[in-house]
Amino acid sequence: MEFLSYLISGICLGSVYAIIALGYTMVYGIAKMLNFAHGDVIMIGGYISFCGFAYMGLNGWVSLLLAMVVCTVLGILIEGLAYKPLRQATSLAVLITAIGVSYLLQNSALLIWGATPKVYAPLIPLVGPDGAPNALRLFDGQLSISYMSIVTMAACVIIMALLTWFTSRTKLGKAMRACSENKAAAQLMGINVNRTISMTFAIGSALAAIAGVLLCSFNPTLMPTTGSMPGIRAFTAAVFGGIGSIPGAFLGGLLIGIIEAMAKAYISTQLANSVVFSVLIIVLLVRPAGLLGKYVPEKV
């Protein structure tokens, strides 16, 4: 029963990583760049939703919506101002810019909200008004799954399903796939590549806002650096699953979450990160393109 409860907390953590990883992987797939500022968009999402319910008196869900709107706009702005001028530049220049944007966001948050951590109220309170835990109790109460965890896991599955539908069925989604394969050919079809990239950042950033709210609901201390570590782990998850692949990000996220939870429970809390990254290294040695990544040989 203990194992099951660790497994569920791992899946739950993994669901958050998966949502973040989906943002990384979509942007990488289409713009062929690693947006290292993605983790910090998560943090901004956390702060905006915090402002929503703590200062503006909004409902938690409305705050989430507000965070999604703000992050979407932020994502489009970041892409338009920082990355778009570098479309022809080397990937190293883009990477360094992304790291710069990451610091810019962290320090802006420090300036606006200060260094003192905010105590974040979970989207669904962990304890009900009567003092009993807000959780689903199974096996005569031996296993308890908080409603927050259920919502998180459901959100991840729904997002994954929606994205799969979007990229395989809609015109814009197909255009995104076309851009990710061959930008020049996509342009010759009449696809506006710049607008498509912008849309991808918008979607990724809206997902980051959701991830921010979920993340802060589990780890209630909100600081300007809140997004960086989960950002890096989710990036790991995206690479693990095969960067550029949507199901890969989902699988990678879940596995990283589960491995992390298991390592914390059965090996050592301090070593959890080492275990996670060791697994990543081993997987990449065996499958360089990641679990579900396609190794595309280049025809010469």
Added chain:
Amino acid sequence: MSLLEVNDLHVYYGAIHAIKGISFKVEEGEIVTLIGANGAGKSTTLKTISGLLHPRSGSVSFDGKSTLSIPPHKLVSYGLAQVPEGRAVFLQMTVAENLEMGAYTRPPLEVADSMAKVYDLFPRLKEREKQIAGTLSGGEQQMLAMGRALMSRPKLMMLDEPSMGLAPILVEQIFDIIKDLHRSGTTILLVEQNAQMALSVADRAYVLETGKITLSGTGKELAASEEVKKAYLGG
């Protein structure tokens, strides 16, 4: 007024002067071919017309409008389609999805109808409708690239080396299709290294040598010309 008019075009890659002031025309209903050796600037010319490359000077007008300031993705709806060098089909998408992308700028209601026409022309593609384009043979990929370009219902279709990498029998098939397209009223600008095949279908032809047009005339004239024979037809 010609459908396509290129005037004194100069294109550079960095310091390299790739196209040195070429001018040519394509009239409505014609097949015009640009022949020349590897590196003569044939693909560069097509990429400049479709807006993927920007010339240093010169002008391109299509259907009476100057196109140089128009981004490539907008030119499609003016009626310009290009079958790129090396086919450039979307390898991870299905045949049907590739065709849909070709109709990206067209109204959704029209897509099924255009697709039926393309399948009539290329029954092979119909058979492979649900297949991922990366699994098609080279000849089938060329058909797909041509079908995809037709989906936008172009006034002018530009083909960049359609015979590249194909077995002789497939090259003949592809050229038969080009003739069919021409008969059904599509204007074609064909860029080819395979001068013999290109001249056999072309109404008019231009010979491009290191960025300059050195000869021009009807397809028959050039096929009979001693210079062309010597340089390109192995005679």
